[in-house]
Amino acid sequence: MINFSAITSSTHSYNFHTHTQFCDGHATIQEFVEEAVNRQFKHLGFTPHGPLNVESPCNMSRADVVPFVNEVRRMQAIHASAIHIYAGMEMDFLNTRQFTELxxxxxxxxxxxxxxxxxxxxxxxxxxxxxxxxxxxxxxxPKMSLYFHGDIEAVVKSYFNQQMLMVETGGFDIIGHFDKIGLNASLYSTGIDQQPWYDRLVINLLEAILDHGYIIEINTKAWQQHNRFFPNQKYFPLLKKYNAPIIVNSDAHYPALIDSGRPEALQLLKLC
Ligand SMILES: [Zn+2]
Ligand SMILES: [Zn+2]
Structure with missing residues (x-):
């Protein structure tokens, strides 16, 4: 197991959430590594969307898992003196049975x-x-009326219920962008993420995450466009208060975005 706390307490030059052409990313592993080395990153982790049995153009195929790991190991051997490179996976939770099987x-x-x-x-x-x-x-x-009867509150509750089931199921190290539904939900219904019941869902989940000892990702992917981190920056003081283990990831799908939003999140965390 990677010692994430040793890494995050010693450097900001890392990213542990990166998507390449093995899933829905837009560059090769080599192109990301070259970008990271140019920026003097010390640690780079690749996390393709893991294989799924449902129709999803974003997820990698089962046959690609081993070739993906082999390519990461090959790059690591070439660039060992400059950077540490890791083979990870972003695993989708659908239900307990599927997640355990994955x-x-x-x-x-x-x-x-x-x-x-x-x-x-x-x-x-x-x-x-x-x-x-x-x-x-x-x-x-359009999916709100097609699949969810337009009930955004029920969608938000279902999303947090899925997270809670995932936390209880286990089998992972870092919880990714754990309140990401807040962006689409608040675009659909302004202010929904300011409601007391919404806050309670976030805080209940946060406490369960901490009880289980997962590392909490602060995902910076939407910062440039939406001025919002996942989890939302309004929860940063709470993360600090709980002394939560944190990792700041860009969720980059393009090499140029490998550090996008990370300096801003790191600066904000420092001020909390
Ligand atoms: Zn994701
Ligand atoms: Zn991702």
């Missing part, structure tokens, strides 16, 4: 670490479909 079926690949993330919730009907609610708002909005 953890077990990828064990042989000897990943260095895993991020657990929720991007899907079950449709509000009896079709057993899981709907991606993580994408851009233009894609999210």
């Amino acid at each position: 953890t077990q079926s990828t064990m042989a690949a000897q990943l260095d670490y895993r991020i657990g993330s929720v991007h899907f919730i079950p449709a509000f009907d009896d079709t057993d479909q899981y709907i991606d609610i993580d994408g851009r708002f233009e894609r999210f909005k």
Whole structure:
């Protein structure tokens, strides 16, 4: 297991959430490594969206897991003197059975670490479909009437319920962007994330995360466009108060964005 707290307390020159052409990223592992080395990063972790049995163009295939790890190891050997490179995975939680199976079926690949993330919730009907609610708002909005009867409060509650089940299931090291639904939900219904019931969902989840000892990702992907971190910066003082283990990741899909929003988040954390 990587000693994340030793890394994050000794340097800010890292990113442990990166997507390449092995899933929905837009560059090769080599291109990301070159960018990171140019920026004098000391640690770079790759986290393709893990294989899923539901239709999803964003996720890697099962056949690609071992070639992905091999390519990371090959790059590590070439760049060993400049940077530490790690093979991780961003694992989607659909349900306890699927998540446990995914953890077990990828064990042989000897990943260095895993991020657990929720991007899907079950449709509000009896079709057993899981709907991606993580994408851009233009894609999210029509799904509200198609799959969720327009009930945004129920969508938010279902999302946090999925997170809670994932936390209880385990099999990962870092919890990814744990209140990301807050962005699409507040674009759909302004101020929904300011409601007391919403806050309680976040805080209950945060306490469960801490009880289980996961590292909390502060995800900076939306900072440039939406001035919002995941978790929302309004929770930073609480993270500090709880002395939560934190890692600041850009969730980059392009090499140029490898550090996007990270200096701002790190600066804000320092001021809390
Ligand atoms: Zn994600
Ligand atoms: Zn990601």
